[in-house]
Amino acid sequence: MSxxxxxxxxxxxxxxxxxxxxxxxxxxxLATTFVVWAFLIFPAVWIFLGSFKTTExxxxxxxxxxxxxxxxxxxxxGFGRFIFNSLFICLIAVVISTFVSVIxxxxxxxxxxxxxxxxxxxxxxxxxxxxxxxxxxxxxxxARIGLLNSYVGMILSYVAISIPFSVYLxxxxxxxxxxxxxxxxxxxxxxxxxxxxxxxxxxxxxGIVATATYAFLLMWTEFLFALAFLTKTSLKTMPLGLxxxxxxxxxxWGAIMAASAVTTLPALILFLPLQTKLSGGLAAGSxxx
Amino acid sequence: MGERMxxxxxxxxxxxxxxxxxxxxxxxxxxxxxxDLSLLGLKQGGAFIGLRNYVELLSSKDFYRVLxxxxxxxxxxxxxxxxxxxxxxxxxxxxATLRHYRLTTASRLVLLVPWATPPIVAVVVWRWxxxxxxxxxxxxxxxxxxxxxPIAFLANVDTIWPALITIIAWNTLPLVTLTFLAGLQxxxxxxxxxxxxxxxxxxxxxxxxTLPHLMPTVVVxxxxxxxxxxxNFVYIWLATGAGPGLFTNVLATxxxxxxxxxxxxxxxxxVGMVMAAMMAVFGILYFRFVALREFREIL
Amino acid sequence: xxxLSLRGVTKQFGSVTALTEIDLEITHREFVVIVGPSGCGKxxxxxxxxxxxxxxxxxxxxxxxxxxxxxxxxxxxAMVFQxxxxxxxxxxxxxxxxxxxxAKVRRDEIDRRVVEAARILQIEDLLERKPRQLSGGQxxxxxxxxAIVREPKVFLFDEPLSNLDAALRVDMRVxxxxxxxxxxxxxxxVTHDQVEAMTMADKIVVLRGGRAEQVGSPxxxxxxxxxxxxAGFIGSPRMNQLPATISAVSSSGVSITAPGGLELSLPVAGxxxxxxxxxxxxxxxEHLTVGPQSGGTSLDLDVxxxxxxxxxxILYGHxxxxxxxxxxxxxxxxxxKGQRVPVGVVPAMCHLxxxxxxxxxxxxxxxxxxxxxxxxx
Numbered sequence: 022m023s024x025x026x027x028x029x030x031x032x033x034x035x036x037x038x039x040x041x042x043x044x045x046x047x048x049x050x051l052a053t054t055f056v057v058w059a060f061l062i063f064p065a066v067w068i069f070l071g072s073f074k075t076t077e078x079x080x081x082x083x084x085x086x087x088x089x090x091x092x093x094x095x096x097x098x099g100f101g102r103f104i105f106n107s108l109f110i111c112l113i114a115v116v117i118s119t120f121v122s123v124i125x126x127x128x129x130x131x132x133x134x135x136x137x138x139x140x141x142x143x144x145x146x147x148x149x150x151x152x153x154x155x156x157x158x159x160x161x162x163x164a165r166i167g168l169l170n171s172y173v174g175m176i177l178s179y180v181a182i183s184i185p186f187s188v189y190l191x192x193x194x195x196x197x198x199x200x201x202x203x204x205x206x207x208x209x210x211x212x213x214x215x216x217x218x219x220x221x222x223x224x225x226x227x228g229i230v231a232t233a234t235y236a237f238l239l240m241w242t243e244f245l246f247a248l249a250f251l252t253k254t255s256l257k258t259m260p261l262g263l264x265x266x267x268x269x270x271x272x273x274w275g276a277i278m279a280a281s282a283v284t285t286l287p288a289l290i291l292f293l294p295l296q297t298k299l300s301g302g303l304a305a306g307s308x309x310x
Numbered sequence: 311m312g313e314r315m316x317x318x319x320x321x322x323x324x325x326x327x328x329x330x331x332x333x334x335x336x337x338x339x340x341x342x343x344x345x346d347l348s349l350l351g352l353k354q355g356g357a358f359i360g361l362r363n364y365v366e367l368l369s370s371k372d373f374y375r376v377l378x379x380x381x382x383x384x385x386x387x388x389x390x391x392x393x394x395x396x397x398x399x400x401x402x403x404x405x406a407t408l409r410h411y412r413l414t415t416a417s418r419l420v421l422l423v424p425w426a427t428p429p430i431v432a433v434v435v436w437r438w439x440x441x442x443x444x445x446x447x448x449x450x451x452x453x454x455x456x457x458x459x460p461i462a463f464l465a466n467v468d469t470i471w472p473a474l475i476t477i478i479a480w481n482t483l484p485l486v487t488l489t490f491l492a493g494l495q496x497x498x499x500x501x502x503x504x505x506x507x508x509x510x511x512x513x514x515x516x517x518x519x520t521l522p523h524l525m526p527t528v529v530v531x532x533x534x535x536x537x538x539x540x541x542n543f544v545y546i547w548l549a550t551g552a553g554p555g556l557f558t559n560v561l562a563t564x565x566x567x568x569x570x571x572x573x574x575x576x577x578x579x580x581v582g583m584v585m586a587a588m589m590a591v592f593g594i595l596y597f598r599f600v601a602l603r604e605f606r607e608i609l
Numbered sequence: 610x611x612x613l614s615l616r617g618v619t620k621q622f623g624s625v626t627a628l629t630e631i632d633l634e635i636t637h638r639e640f641v642v643i644v645g646p647s648g649c650g651k652x653x654x655x656x657x658x659x660x661x662x663x664x665x666x667x668x669x670x671x672x673x674x675x676x677x678x679x680x681x682x683x684x685x686x687a688m689v690f691q692x693x694x695x696x697x698x699x700x701x702x703x704x705x706x707x708x709x710x711x712a713k714v715r716r717d718e719i720d721r722r723v724v725e726a727a728r729i730l731q732i733e734d735l736l737e738r739k740p741r742q743l744s745g746g747q748x749x750x751x752x753x754x755x756a757i758v759r760e761p762k763v764f765l766f767d768e769p770l771s772n773l774d775a776a777l778r779v780d781m782r783v784x785x786x787x788x789x790x791x792x793x794x795x796x797x798x799v800t801h802d803q804v805e806a807m808t809m810a811d812k813i814v815v816l817r818g819g820r821a822e823q824v825g826s827p828x829x830x831x832x833x834x835x836x837x838x839x840a841g842f843i844g845s846p847r848m849n850q851l852p853a854t855i856s857a858v859s860s861s862g863v864s865i866t867a868p869g870g871l872e873l874s875l876p877v878a879g880x881x882x883x884x885x886x887x888x889x890x891x892x893x894x895e896h897l898t899v900g901p902q903s904g905g906t907s908l909d910l911d912v913x914x915x916x917x918x919x920x921x922x923i924l925y926g927h928x929x930x931x932x933x934x935x936x937x938x939x940x941x942x943x944x945x946k947g948q949r950v951p952v953g954v955v956p957a958m959c960h961l962x963x964x965x966x967x968x969x970x971x972x973x974x975x976x977x978x979x980x981x982x983x984x985x986x
Contacts, residue, residue, distance in 0.1 A: 062423055132317050138609050140325075150586075156565070
């Protein structure tokens with residue numbers, strides 16, 4: 022290595038080799054970064070600011086008068102009920118969906134059986150299935166058996182739409198759990214059911230939590246099925262309730278921002294621990310092979 | 311409980327959902343597409359009319375506009391844009407500068423904000439920002455003297471697609487970026503060091519080391535974005551309601567409008583079947599090139 | 610008492626045959642090592658014995674009980690896995706006691722047996738730790754401890770030392786040998802490492818392509834390999850195998866011509882051998898000598914690489930045309946690169962194989978051969 026090349030390296034404190042940077046490029050890179058940050062954050066910040074603004078200052082960029090009126094407005098309009106409906110439907114659906122996905126994923130990951138390729142393939146391809154196509158036939162089916170405007174109908178639909186991605190994530194996670202653990206459990210005298218509940222379930226708990234969180238977020242923000250299957254106000258979920266504020270001739274932006282903030286905050290909190298797993302998982306899965 | 315019943319028992323619940331929420335509805339949808347079923351006549355059902363819905367659909371000019379909107383604007387442009395921007399952003403976040411100032415982690419947190427925002431909220435806030443009378447963006451452009459009269463971004467035919475794509479990109483770019491960033495960070499440093507020893511400069515290294523390593527991730531991401539965008543209903547529906555008129559109508563909104571606004575469930579089902587057939591092509595690609603490889607150990 | 614016998618054990622995965630009619634008799638307290646290159650079916654054989662794989666044909670007996678239809682946990686066997694397979698969410702004590710808990714053994718009895726096993730393996734102070742807090746060697750001990758507490762009739766080891774570093778591997782090898790001496794059980798041990806096989810085994814099974822190539826004591830396999838594959842697999846450095854041609858066959862042996870003008874008369878049974886038949890001559894590097902030869906046959910070696918290991922030196926050289934020959938000589942031997950040295954060959958120490966690899970039978974298996982081999986290996 023020539024001396025120039027040696028000089029081109031500066032070994033950072035953490036031992037990582039970094040390349041000597043041009044100060045002009047540095048400035049350009051940092052400027053770009055902050056512009057990108059602004060683009061990404063600005064709309065969300067605007068929601069939270071807007072939700073505390075009075076109607077008069079709503080569109081003013083400079084003046085700001087604080088108020089909680091917007092939150093009072095949405096809760097007077099029954100937003101509390103929407104929150105309850107969303108929580109009730111999503112929590113029950115997440116439990117069922119995760120349970121169904123965990124046991125199926127275990128079998129897909131560990132067992133050899135006839136028709137596996139086609140069954141597993143169907144589940145995985147379910148990720149790509151346009152839900153809009155399901156809406157019409159499900160609407161007719163639900164209408165006939167009385168599942169329109171019901172918690173049960175919504176819960177079952179949400180379980181159905183979350184299963185494919187949950188299975189995809191869980192099977193991927195199970196691949197990181199050595200099969201020898203299952204075999205050790207067989208040697209130790211566990212039945213197949215005991216292996217799933219006493220060995221595999223506790224070991225893959227982090228993966229299960231991540232998957233359940235993802236499924237919850239999917240349902241929490243779901244709009245289409247709620248729009249088609251729920252017409253009674255008392256049963257509507259939050260996304261539907263939020264859209265409802267657009268319904269009138271005049272748009273109450275303050276109320277919409279407050280409702281948006283209430284809808285987004287739980288999602289943001291749940292996303293924090295989840296994001297590395299999800300994006301890393303997609304990259305790892307696709308790099309493999 | 312019998313050990314031999316293990317596999318059937320564990321798969322029974324997922325079978326239930328596969329059959330009653332995917333298999334049967336699809337077949338039922340196909341059957342409906344051959345009838346003149348109306349939302350108002352659900353009780354008596356529709357009369358069998360053969361392929362008439364399909365003939366009507368494929369011979370209507372509107373359908374090809376919807377198809378163009380779906381394939382070109384909604385899918386091709388927005389996916390290409392996000393892949394390119396995602397790649398550039400990932401490279402930016404992984405750059406020596408940001409790592410030196412320890413801004414990579416902060417950037418990841420910033421990316422989290424749009425990603426965690428529910429699509430409906432994303433649409434809502436952008437409708438507000440892009441509002442034709444009082445929107446912040448119009449105010450800002452006027453303030454800077456760039457425009458004289460406010461632009462109704464989500465109503466003007468020249469700006470409506472770029473505006474819609476901006477909304478979609480804002481909401482989903484973070485996932486693309488973070489996935490590519492994870493891919494970038496998984497490039498073994500030895501590869502870069504070896505390339506450097508071989509005399510490759512930064513640009514050479516990007517094309518000969520980084521990009522080939524990232525390529526599988528790019529392919530998977532592209533396919534996934536195509537599915538998610540092609541199938542998406544909520545952005546268009548909430549942002550423009552497929553309007554003005556039916557200017558931004560896409561397949562997903564067409565199905566909803568035909569079925570639940572025009573009450574023509576039979577016709578709407580036919581549109582759905584056409585959409586499913588197009589999706590099946592991508593589905594096969596995905597299964598052949600992604601799923602089979604990723605899960606080859608267990609298949 | 611609990612020996613183990615395999616009769617015609619065959620395993621097929623779809624159309625692929627992984628094991629073909631393996632017959633094996635293992636007596637009580639025997640230490641059997643199953644060895645072979647990767648993909649030879651050795652792990653499959655162990656897993657079939659364990660009950661983790663169902664066999665396609667054949668029978669397995671533990672003692673005089675047929676067990677091939679018995680669930681894995683009820684065969685009276687314990688297995689130590691290659692990557693230890695410790696349950697990450699359980700403590701060491703819970704890991705070791707889990708099988709007993711599943712078998713509904715009383716709590717105080719479980720504790721007693723876990724503590725006893727921990728004492729034998731000197732891991733008493735680790736009992737409350739989780740596996741991730743342990744070093745590789747400690748995990749290995751816990752994995753063995755988990756097997757011990759079950760008081761199995763047969764221990765199964767699946768390459769248990771392959772994840773340890775070289776120094777620890779030697780230590781654990783000795784520990785395992787000690788363990789085998791101190792507890793009353795049969796052990797079956799799978800490895801790809803012929804050194805582990807030679808040092809630990811009472812009996813070695815050499816597997817290739819799902820078939821048992823040879824079963825015998827380490828010295829048996831070393832001195833009387835049944836075929837060229839076993840001969841090449843056992844012993845380090847590998848046996849030299851040179852192409853040769855039979856020149857004459859008589860009642861006192863077979864004469865051959867080998868590269869480098871080597872003419873040898875070997876004391877092996879000729880049977881159907883006929884002059885002109887191509888054969889393979891096997892010469893172990895440690896059975897060749899360098900220097901002026903007092904008797905026997907010698908050939909010239911052009912040394913191109915020397916590997917001094919201290920106590921001994923390995924010479925790599927050409928003979929005749931371009932055949933390579935490896936010779937092991939005592940450490941002090943003064944031979945350098947580029948030198949030509951005479952190498953002595955003792956006919957009684959040579960092996961001869963037919964073209965398909967089968968060994969010619971020695972005419973007299975005298976003790977002298979065994980003694981020479983033992984002192985030089």
